[in-house]
Amino acid sequence: MKRTFQLDEIQEVATELLEKAPNKVLCLYGGMGVGKTTLVKALVKQLGAVDVANSPTFGLVNEYFDKNDVPLAYHFDFYRLNDEMEALDMGFEDYLNSDAWVFIEWPDKISSLLPEDAVGVFLHFIEESTRSIELNVP
Template sequence: MQKEYNLSQIDEIATAILTQSKHKIIAFHGEMGVGKTTLIKVLAKQLGVNELTSSPTFSIVNEYHTTNDVLYHFDCYRMEDEVEAYDIGIEDYLYSDAWCFIEWPERIQNLLPEEITEVNIKKINEQLRSIHLKN
C-alpha cells in the first residue's frame, strides 16, 4: 500500500493498515513529529482499546487490552543500544502473539523477527503525509 493522506483521513489509513497487514508486529518508521503516535492511537482504538493511549517515550512500552487481545506499544527512541531492549524482555513481547506496534524500530533492528509489517510515514507538508506499507 502506498498512499497520501491528511489527518481527516487517518481512520481510513488505520483501517487499511489493519486490513492489509499480514503480521501483528508493525514497525513504524518516520521522522520525529510525522504522526506515528497519532496513527497508533487510531489503530489502538480500532482494535478495541478503550483506555487512553499515550506515547511510551519514558516507559518504553505501554500495554493495552483490545477487544480480545493485547497490544504493546513501544517507543525505542530513548534506547541507547539493544541491551536495553533485552533488559525489558523484548523477546517475550515480540513472540507473545500479541499486537506489537514499534516506533523507532531501527534502534532494535537486529532483534526484530523477519516476519513483520513495515510502515514508513513521510511528511509532504504540514497537512499531508505519505505512507508506505510493506509486509
C-alpha cells in the same frame, strides 16, 4: 499499500493498515513529528482498546487491553534506547511471542532483534496536514 492522506483520515488509514498487514509486528519509520504516535493511537482505537494510546517514550512500552483485560497491543518507542540490551532486559522477545499486535517506533534502534517478517510502515511528511504511508512487506 501506498497512499497519501489527510490527518483527519487517520482512522481510515488505521483500518486499512490492520486489514492489509500480513502479521502483527509493525515497525513505524519516519522522522520526529511525522505522526507515528498518532497512527498508533488510531490503530489502538480501531482494535477496540479500553484506553487511549499515548507515547511510551519514557516507559519504552505501553500495553493496551480490551474490555475483558485481554492484551490487544503493545506500543514501543525506542527513541531514548541506548542499546539493544535494554530492550532484551525489559522482555521484548516475550512481547513478540504474544498474540497481540506489536507497534514499534524507532525500530532502527533494535534492528537485530526484529523478526524477519516484521512489516515496515513508512510515514512521510508532505505538508502540515498531509502525510504519505507505505507498507513494506518482507
